[in-house]
Amino acid sequence: MGIISRGFRGRRTEGGDRLPPGQYLEHGFPVLSAGPTPRVPLDRWEFAIDTETGQTHRWTWPELTALPAETPTVDIHCVTKWSKFDTNWEGVSLDTLFEDVETSVEYAQVYSYGGYTTNLPLEDLLDGKAWLAYRYDGEELEPRHGGPVRLLVPHLYFWKSAKWVRGIRLTNEDWPGFWETAGYHNYGDPWREQRYEGD
Amino acid sequence: MRRLIWRAATLVEVRAETATARTLVLDVPGWPGHLAGQHLDVRLTADDGYSAQRSYSLAAPADGERIELTVELVDDGEVSPYLTEVIEVGDQVEVRGPVGGWFVWRPESRAPVLLVAGGSGIVPLMAMIRARRLAGSRTPFRLLYSLRDPGRRYYAAELRRPEPGLDITYLYTRTTPEDWPRKAGRVMLGDLAESGWPADFEPDCYVCGPTGFVEVAADLLLDLGHAPEHVRTERFGPSGG
Numbered sequence: 001m002g003i004i005s006r007g008f009r010g011r012r013t014e015g016g017d018r019l020p021p022g023q024y025l026e027h028g029f030p031v032l033s034a035g036p037t038p039r040v041p042l043d044r045w046e047f048a049i050d051t052e053t054g055q056t057h058r059w060t061w062p063e064l065t066a067l068p069a070e071t072p073t074v075d076i077h078c079v080t081k082w083s084k085f086d087t088n089w090e091g092v093s094l095d096t097l098f099e100d101v102e103t104s105v106e107y108a109q110v111y112s113y114g115g116y117t118t119n120l121p122l123e124d125l126l127d128g129k130a131w132l133a134y135r136y137d138g139e140e141l142e143p144r145h146g147g148p149v150r151l152l153v154p155h156l157y158f159w160k161s162a163k164w165v166r167g168i169r170l171t172n173e174d175w176p177g178f179w180e181t182a183g184y185h186n187y188g189d190p191w192r193e194q195r196y197e198g199d
Numbered sequence: 200m201r202r203l204i205w206r207a208a209t210l211v212e213v214r215a216e217t218a219t220a221r222t223l224v225l226d227v228p229g230w231p232g233h234l235a236g237q238h239l240d241v242r243l244t245a246d247d248g249y250s251a252q253r254s255y256s257l258a259a260p261a262d263g264e265r266i267e268l269t270v271e272l273v274d275d276g277e278v279s280p281y282l283t284e285v286i287e288v289g290d291q292v293e294v295r296g297p298v299g300g301w302f303v304w305r306p307e308s309r310a311p312v313l314l315v316a317g318g319s320g321i322v323p324l325m326a327m328i329r330a331r332r333l334a335g336s337r338t339p340f341r342l343l344y345s346l347r348d349p350g351r352r353y354y355a356a357e358l359r360r361p362e363p364g365l366d367i368t369y370l371y372t373r374t375t376p377e378d379w380p381r382k383a384g385r386v387m388l389g390d391l392a393e394s395g396w397p398a399d400f401e402p403d404c405y406v407c408g409p410t411g412f413v414e415v416a417a418d419l420l421l422d423l424g425h426a427p428e429h430v431r432t433e434r435f436g437p438s439g440g
Contacts, residue, residue: 002250003207003291005243010251011277022242022252024277031410034301036417036430080254081240114427144414182300183201195240196298198202 018075019083020190026082029145034178037143038114038164045148047132048167049097052105059097061148064132067092072131074154076161077190089152091133094125107174110151113164118177120153120160120187122170129155132165157188157195205242205293206230210286211265216353219272220319221283222258227294230264233257235330236303236323236405236433239296241268243281253278256323256407256433257297260330266294269353271319302405302433306334310403313395314342315386315416317408321353323433324407328365340365341402343394345386345412348374368394386412391419398424407433 015025042061049057059067071090077083108122124130133152134141141147146163153160159179180186185194193199212224233239237257244250259267272283286292304312304327312331314324321344331340346352348371358367370390371383381390396402404425406416413434420430 002205002242002244003293004246005281005286005292006290007285008243008245008281010243010245010249012249024251031414031434033432033434035432036421036427037414038427039421081252144410178301183298196203196295 015083015085018085020077021193022195023077023081023083023190026084029084029087030078030080030082031144032078032080032159033144033163034116035114038112040113040143040148040164042148047097047149047165049101050167050169051101051103052170052172053102055102057097057101064092064149065134067096070131072152072154074152076154076158079157079159079184079188079190079195083190087154088137089131089133090135090138091131091149091152093128094130094132095128097132098126101170103170105170105172107171109169109171109175109177110160110162110165111167111169112162113166116162116164116178117175118160118162119175119180120156121174124153124156124160125168129153155189157185157190159184160188203295203298205295208241208266208292208294210288210290210292213288216269216355217351219283220269220353222267222269223282223286224265224267225292225294227264227266230261230266231297232261233266233297234300234303234305235260235326237297237299237326238323239266239268239294239298241278241282242293242295243278244293251277254298257326258322258329259326260333269319269322269325302407302431304330304403304405306330306336306338308403309338311396311400312338312340313402313404314340315391315395315404315406315408315420316342316344317386317406317412317416318346318351319353320406320408320412320433320435322407324405325354327405328362331365332362337364341395342367343370343386343390344368345370345372345408345416347372349376366394370394386416386419388419388422391416392423395420395423398426401426401429404430405433406430408435410434 208225214222242252
């Protein structure tokens with residue numbers, strides 16, 4: 001046990017085993033971003049997957065929303081300590097988008113409108129683990145929460161779920177993204193409390 | 200690889216800022232130093248092993264192994280009530296940091312600076328003002344400080360002292376002092392146009408406060424022509440501490 005803070009008792013909120021270490025349960029939906037909310041008009045929106053061979057797969061907004069949608073209900077965990085249970089999303093599984101993508105690399109660099117980037121192993125985007133989400137709680141995804149479309153990768157800290165997502169670059173090398181080069185952990189597993197570099 | 204470890208921190212001084220906020224001065228043996236704008240994690244552990252952690256902005260440059268936080272009481276909070284109402288000089292908490300390499304100001308930077316604070320969002324911006332003073336920097340700073348009423352002002356005495364190259368504009372959203380020229384109300388385009396810098400000066404803008412405030416202020420800065428890459432933001436969630 002660490003240092004005891006005299007007189008501290010704590011709130012001991014609900015959450016139990018569903019809360020990763022060091023997290024607390026939040027009922028609101030806090031917003032965290034490093035800059036202004038980008039303005040992304042839907043008629044110019046597109047999403048791309050760029051492979052290591054220089055092939056690009058593209059989707060416009062009508063093309064994305066015409067794909068089969070899923071409605072995942074997931075717990076999300078922000079590195080700033082809040083977790084939120086049973087969040088309801090609607091979007092397209094990355095498995096669907098990767099159906100016709102041929103690649104043999106291991107890493108994905110995700111990039112967003114506004115310049116944000118984040119990185120993760122490609123396998124963390126596949127097999128039902130990630131979505132491009134465009135609705136939250138039955139409503140259009142608000143710009144401040146990443147609308148029109150954000151990545152949703154709920155098994156990692158939420159900064160990996162890039163807001164305003166624009167594309168994924170598949171690379172042989174792992175390229176640390178925005179927070180990953182600013183002292184945060186490269187992988188970000190909340191259950192192993194991988195908040196910061198070296199955790 | 201750099202690794203952030205938990206360090207014991209002992210409270211050595213408390214300063215009341217407002218009725219609900221206070222500055223804690225902590226002694227942290229081994230503290231590695233930090234940049235203005237960075238934050239840290241505070242962990243509290245009860246005698247039965249239960250623990251809780253939250254992030255707080257550092258309010259000042261480090262003075263050796265001595266650091267300062269300013270904490271606002273959050274009504275339904277878990278950690279902030281302890282830090283604002285219970286902890287006494289000599290008590291210990293654990294801290295880990297510094298964290299965050301983006302919302303920072305470096306004294307060697309020459310671009311003019313616009314600081315836009317909403318409520319307790321002043322804390323990391325005050326660290327920048329103090330870092331500027333400490334470095335003897337002549338980089339011009341402007342601070343626009345939005346707050347509900349005059350009683351909510353942090354660092355009131357320190358900010359009242361004239362400081363060459365630092366211009367401060369207060370903006371009250373609910374109650375103004377008597378005979379205040381601006382009516383109470385939320386930040387508007389004109390406030391940032393008058394009290395900020397023209398966009399063609401290419402200032403570095405730092406906006407910190409509650410989510411709603413930051414969304415509005417950052418958007419207005421874009422409307423005024425500031426480039427998104429010059430607008431850095433730090434948002435406090437609706438709950439937080």
